[in-house]
Amino acid sequence: MKNLDSKSHVRGESVYLDDIPVVEGTLYACVFDSPVAHGKLRSVNTDEAASAPGVVRVITANDLIGENQIGGILPDEPLLANGEVHFCGMPIAVVLAESDEQARAAASLVKAEIEPLEAIVDAREAFAKGSLIAAPKRFKLGDTEKAFESCAHVFEGKTRSGGQEHLYIETQGAYTLPSETGGLRVFSSTQGPTAVQKAVASVTGIPMNLIEVDVTRLGGGFGGKEDQANAWAAICAVSTQLTKRPVKYSLHRMEDMRMTGKRHPYSSDYRIGLDADLRIVAYDVVFYQNAGASCDLSLPVLERTLFHCTNSYFIPNVSAVAYSCKTNLPPNTAFRGFGGPQGMFVIESAIAHAADALGVDRDEIQRRNLLSSGDELPYGQIVESEAREAWSQADSVYDFATLKKEADEFNKTGGHLKKGVAMMPICFGISFTKTPMNQARSLVHVYTDGSVAVSTGAVEMGQGVNTKIAQVAASVFGISIEKVKVHTTNTLRIANTSPTAASAAADLNGKATQIACEKILERLNEVAAELELESWPPVGTGSGGDRQIGPPEGETPNWVELVNEAHLRRVNLSEHAHYATPGVGFDWSVAKGHPFAYHVFGTAIVGATVDCLRGTYEFDYVKCCHDFGQSMNSAVDRGQIEGGIVQGIGWMTIEEVVYDSEGRLRSNALSTYKIPDVYSVPDEIAIEALETTRPNLAVFNSKAVGEPPLMYGIGAYFAIREAVKAFDKENLPAFDAPFTAEKVLMNLHRS
Ligand code: MTE
Ligand code: LUZ
Numbered sequence: 001m002k003n004l005d006s007k008s009h010v011r012g013e014s015v016y017l018d019d020i021p022v023v024e025g026t027l028y029a030c031v032f033d034s035p036v037a038h039g040k041l042r043s044v045n046t047d048e049a050a051s052a053p054g055v056v057r058v059i060t061a062n063d064l065i066g067e068n069q070i071g072g073i074l075p076d077e078p079l080l081a082n083g084e085v086h087f088c089g090m091p092i093a094v095v096l097a098e099s100d101e102q103a104r105a106a107a108s109l110v111k112a113e114i115e116p117l118e119a120i121v122d123a124r125e126a127f128a129k130g131s132l133i134a135a136p137k138r139f140k141l142g143d144t145e146k147a148f149e150s151c152a153h154v155f156e157g158k159t160r161s162g163g164q165e166h167l168y169i170e171t172q173g174a175y176t177l178p179s180e181t182g183g184l185r186v187f188s189s190t191q192g193p194t195a196v197q198k199a200v201a202s203v204t205g206i207p208m209n210l211i212e213v214d215v216t217r218l219g220g221g222f223g224g225k226e227d228q229a230n231a232w233a234a235i236c237a238v239s240t241q242l243t244k245r246p247v248k249y250s251l252h253r254m255e256d257m258r259m260t261g262k263r264h265p266y267s268s269d270y271r272i273g274l275d276a277d278l279r280i281v282a283y284d285v286v287f288y289q290n291a292g293a294s295c296d297l298s299l300p301v302l303e304r305t306l307f308h309c310t311n312s313y314f315i316p317n318v319s320a321v322a323y324s325c326k327t328n329l330p331p332n333t334a335f336r337g338f339g340g341p342q343g344m345f346v347i348e349s350a351i352a353h354a355a356d357a358l359g360v361d362r363d364e365i366q367r368r369n370l371l372s373s374g375d376e377l378p379y380g381q382i383v384e385s386e387a388r389e390a391w392s393q394a395d396s397v398y399d400f401a402t403l404k405k406e407a408d409e410f411n412k413t414g415g416h417l418k419k420g421v422a423m424m425p426i427c428f429g430i431s432f433t434k435t436p437m438n439q440a441r442s443l444v445h446v447y448t449d450g451s452v453a454v455s456t457g458a459v460e461m462g463q464g465v466n467t468k469i470a471q472v473a474a475s476v477f478g479i480s481i482e483k484v485k486v487h488t489t490n491t492l493r494i495a496n497t498s499p500t501a502a503s504a505a506a507d508l509n510g511k512a513t514q515i516a517c518e519k520i521l522e523r524l525n526e527v528a529a530e531l532e533l534e535s536w537p538p539v540g541t542g543s544g545g546d547r548q549i550g551p552p553e554g555e556t557p558n559w560v561e562l563v564n565e566a567h568l569r570r571v572n573l574s575e576h577a578h579y580a581t582p583g584v585g586f587d588w589s590v591a592k593g594h595p596f597a598y599h600v601f602g603t604a605i606v607g608a609t610v611d612c613l614r615g616t617y618e619f620d621y622v623k624c625c626h627d628f629g630q631s632m633n634s635a636v637d638r639g640q641i642e643g644g645i646v647q648g649i650g651w652m653t654i655e656e657v658v659y660d661s662e663g664r665l666r667s668n669a670l671s672t673y674k675i676p677d678v679y680s681v682p683d684e685i686a687i688e689a690l691e692t693t694r695p696n697l698a699v700f701n702s703k704a705v706g707e708p709p710l711m712y713g714i715g716a717y718f719a720i721r722e723a724v725k726a727f728d729k730e731n732l733p734a735f736d737a738p739f740t741a742e743k744v745l746m747n748l749h750r751s
């Protein structure tokens, strides 16, 4: 079962925002953004820009009819700067012109008089100055103070992990058209059509029922379009409202890199206590998150850092505090893993620290502390764990001891190449941690020719969710997948959607689709019974997974005949169904609850070779045993795992977001920001399925797969570190990611 989009992708026929045919009269927008990270905006002079060739209008904050506010969680984010600028790249004015080139040329003619104020770019500095987005969040399990007293070994230290540019292939953008009665049609490259609808309603003052947001697919989102697609849609919407003309804005790569937020950098303090048997007894951790200039999704990201601060380990005494620090960087945002990876990097570092100090292998400590079913997580949920199963299956398939021995043997032969091997277990909670977001709807129509149209709240962004949803419909109806079309995500067909995020889109929207199809099927079977036909679907069809679905050709009763009989009998062939994940909830007043429907587990082993003359490295392999549940589509899921691993390795190794002390992005293009390419991906990625049969609340007993594999990439950091230690065992690099070749080189030859 292939990804249904693969054919049109390969032929170049898939439609993205910039492929939508433009309507006559369309204007092109371009933003003039702040060149200063923090300052008083004394004046904006748009005269020269307004009289440039092709320019129709220039818009500033004063022109907005609705509110100058797009903050989704806290109302702290103006659409256009007014009185103050908070980060380099903050939109100040919007130039509208007859062509894209004219708009860009004119935007550079806008003049702003800005009186610079002190810029904060570092999270700890913001913390020291009391610059916080909100009050800190805390998790507490057991009693760390008492527990540390009884520990045989206690270690403490600091870690840092860097930002990450989403680098979706399709940049941010929107296209808005006026519709009658003062409404708007909005095409947006967004993971959250409803979030766009709300932002547009806020800045235009137009009610949500007059705003239609439509999304065909994205050329990648990775979290970067969960919230941050809103600004561009809002800018186009305001422009359409003021000019009564269609307006399009498709950002250039460097505009996108400069103006949008990224993964949150973190700086953290840890203290870890172990007993004589290497059991982790106590863990104390403080996280400083660099939120950027406004909240965006920083608070739920911060919360997920806490949720994953003990990764896949059971620790009976935990105290975790997290600060969201307000700085003068573009607001940082969701990125695959949503704060989880940042939390996991710290506990993995603490374990590495303990292993170094005690002279034991890191994996010895990891293995002894893996979660078991029935263990309590720091937030009160009792875990149903597959951590130990995943670890032992990975060990038995890949043989950790032999892989480590091979590296040791290699390292003994001397030379400037050294190999390092690292284990990386993962545990990732599935569900939005904000419980009300765990709901979805699906609209299913069966037409009289037997074809089926499905609409849901899920957005296709390359992760294959439309394929999985089509599989659900084909499977319940027992018809071939060619008869099913999953249509665009549209706020008039499906309302009040949660963003496609938290890896839960297929779970939530797939379940809603399953319910809708089952209801229609029930009515069809009443008709079949009246006709004294066997019930539909015929035996042998209608299963999920990779199996070919669809009844044998020419079989009676025939699907089309049954559908037509139903229609003649005036039976409803459409259904709009709702699904809400049962059993989830969280109470922040005590910071305890059962936020996740289930967890995804897995273990990877990562092998690296470091060139100790140059500091460069290659990854020999990533071999993992991953918990798929029962995969609905193994091609799609394997693609997600490979992509996640490579993206995680990029974050930990070569991707380095650099802002200077004035808050200007230095890594502002693909020449200065490197992501893994075909030469730098691991030579081998091996994926073994840990097929669990435990019922898990996901669709057809599959498990969510989108984000968890990214965290295998953390193993890459520690594999490099092992190789550096093999070169010079006195040399213990600081826990400071990404481990770029420059940093490796400096570490190798420090002494
Ligand atoms: N895969 C591709 N190809 N492109 C993407 O943008 N986003 C990731 C993941 N995999 C992404 C992707 C992120 S951040 C999430 S939350 C999930 O897909 C969302 O989709 P799902 O809920 O259907 O898994
Ligand atoms: N988005 C969100 C997410 O709003 N809440 C979440 O819990 C979450 N988790 C992962 C990714 N995106």
Ligand code: MOS
Pocket: 191, 221, 222, 223, 224, 226, 334, 335, 336, 337, 338, 500, 501, 502, 503, 707
């Ligand atoms: Mo993914 S970070 O939940 O969009």
